[in-house]
Amino acid sequence: MEIKDQLIRFKFRLIYRLINPDAAEFQQRLLQAQHWSRDELPAWQRKRLRRLLNNAWEHSPFYRRRFSEVGIHPNDINGPEDLHQLPVLTRQDIRDHLHEILARNVPRQFLKPSTTGGTSGIPVRTLLDRRVPHAALGWRMLSWWGYGPAVNMGLAWREVEASLVHRFLSRAVVWPSRQVRLNASAIDTRSMERFVRECKRLDIPVLHGYTGAIHHLARYLEKRGGDHWRPRLVWVTCSPLSGPHLEQLKRVFRAPVLDQYGSCEVYWIAAQCPYSAPNLHLFADARLVEVTDSRFEPLPTGKIGNLLITDLENLAFPIIRYAIGDRGRLLPGKCECGMGLPLMGPVQGKSVDTIQLPDGTAITDINVIFDDFPEAVNAFQVYQDRAGNLEIRYVPVNNEKQTLRAVHIVRNRLQNMVRGQVAVHMRALEQIPHRKGKLQYVFSDFDGVSDTRIQLDQ
Numbered sequence: 156m157e158i159k160d161q162l163i164r165f166k167f168r169l170i171y172r173l174i175n176p177d178a179a180e181f182q183q184r185l186l187q188a189q190h191w192s193r194d195e196l197p198a199w200q201r202k203r204l205r206r207l208l209n210n211a212w213e214h215s216p217f218y219r220r221r222f223s224e225v226g227i228h229p230n231d232i233n234g235p236e237d238l239h240q241l242p243v244l245t246r247q248d249i250r251d252h253l254h255e256i257l258a259r260n261v262p263r264q265f266l267k268p269s270t271t272g273g274t275s276g277i278p279v280r281t282l283l284d285r286r287v288p289h290a291a292l293g294w295r296m297l298s299w300w301g302y303g304p305a306v307n308m309g310l311a312w313r314e315v316e317a318s319l320v321h322r323f324l325s326r327a328v329v330w331p332s333r334q335v336r337l338n339a340s341a342i343d344t345r346s347m348e349r350f351v352r353e354c355k356r357l358d359i360p361v362l363h364g365y366t367g368a369i370h371h372l373a374r375y376l377e378k379r380g381g382d383h384w385r386p387r388l389v390w391v392t393c394s395p396l397s398g399p400h401l402e403q404l405k406r407v408f409r410a411p412v413l414d415q416y417g418s419c420e421v422y423w424i425a426a427q428c429p430y431s432a433p434n435l436h437l438f439a440d441a442r443l444v445e446v447t448d449s450r451f452e453p454l455p456t457g458k459i460g461n462l463l464i465t466d467l468e469n470l471a472f473p474i475i476r477y478a479i480g481d482r483g484r485l486l487p488g489k490c491e492c493g494m495g496l497p498l499m500g501p502v503q504g505k506s507v508d509t510i511q512l513p514d515g516t517a518i519t520d521i522n523v524i525f526d527d528f529p530e531a532v533n534a535f536q537v538y539q540d541r542a543g544n545l546e547i548r549y550v551p552v553n554n555e556k557q558t559l560r561a562v563h564i565v566r567n568r569l570q571n572m573v574r575g576q577v578a579v580h581m582r583a584l585e586q587i588p589h590r591k592g593k594l595q596y597v598f599s600d601f602d603g604v605s606d607t608r609i610q611l612d613q
Contacts, residue, residue, distance in 0.1 A: 311364025355384035531561030
């Protein structure tokens with residue numbers, strides 16, 4: 156390693172120690188846990204699960220009531236094998252009982268809001284525990300690929316509105332690492348060229364971002380042809396990759412592709428190592444993943460079913476047996492990498508669409524338009540007609556003033572994004588219509604996006 160790289164890593168760790176002293180210790184425990192024996196990992200899971208359940212029983216009115224309704228006490232749950240006795244947590248539960256779920260023993264300064272429209276079209280606001288250094292889970296994953304926490308990255312993410320102070324602090328945390336950003340909310344030729352040019356100039360090794368945004372970038376570069384920046388690792392998240400799109404990323408960037416599974420409700424659930432593809436390593440020392448049938452009864456290893464997620468680290472806002480809306484399967488055996496973290500198959504199930512404008516600009520994060528107002532609508536759907544115009548269909552909540560304010564802001568934001576190229580209509584409905592028997596929350600009949608749709612494996 157060059158002296159320059161060593162200095163950058165030293166500065167990065169020094170800053171993180173000042174901001175979050177627990178991060179380094181947490182990371183060391185994670186690095187040890189990935190090599191635990193078959194006895195050590197289950198013992199740790201039982202210990203952390205008992206801690207989580209006791210805390211939820213003592214301090215969360217929602218869980219105390221739910222457990223009591225089914226006649227269960229935390230002492231009745233000996234380990235992950237007994238989780239099926241507990242009720243399932245749904246998105247609607249979180250929407251309806253946000254403040255009841257919140258643990259009463261956690262000071263408000265330790266709470267971090269997190270919102271998502273997910274791939275369901277149902278906006279949800281949850282709360283994360285700031286005391287948990289989530290970034291360390293990502294550092295461990297990057298270490299599998301030979302990179303440290305301070306690695307320079309090209310980021311294809313949505314730009315969110317933030318104060319100058321917040322933007323300064325966000326950049327200060329990662330300094331002296333270099334980050335080049337591509338706004339996934341409005342990707343056009345100019346922004347992609349600037350992004351690729353800057354990443355090439357700085358020799359950025361890792362490309363990271365939304366699956367849809369990176370796929371759109373790859374399509375553009377392949378069509379454009381010629382020489383361009385090629386990262387050494389492509390890291391996608393937020394929606395799974397279909398086989399053809401995975402091959403396109405490999406072909407365009409000539410780099411391995413890392414698929415990481417997580418959500419805004421529960422960060423860092425699973426990720427690939429260099430040897431596991433197409434399968435992923437479960438972060439089983441921090442999360443529990445169950446696979447169940449339609450009645451939420453456990454399915455045997457190898458069977459595909461509904462995924463339920465339990466976050467063993469978030470004591471502030473307990474997430475226990477959360478029906479995340481994804482499908483997958485647990486796998487037997489061990490990865491050839493030698494780690495003890497168990498395997499799951501690729502996450503399956505949904506379709507995600509990119510909205511494209513007449514000038515070629517792509518909006519790859521249309522699913523998050525109501526993320527700032529999860530309590531304002533019960534559900535939403537985005538439809539683009541053959542002329543390219545957008546219709547945002549939404550189911551309002553009972554609070555008319557709250558809904559109207561959110562709808563007004565969302566309309567203005569979308570109008571700024573489309574820059575007068577197409578019309579934006581907002582339409583209130585009693586329920587979201589199905590399309591060909593399926594509830595699809597983003598779809599387009601505009602000819603300009605016929606080849607940008609991402610159809611995930613069913």
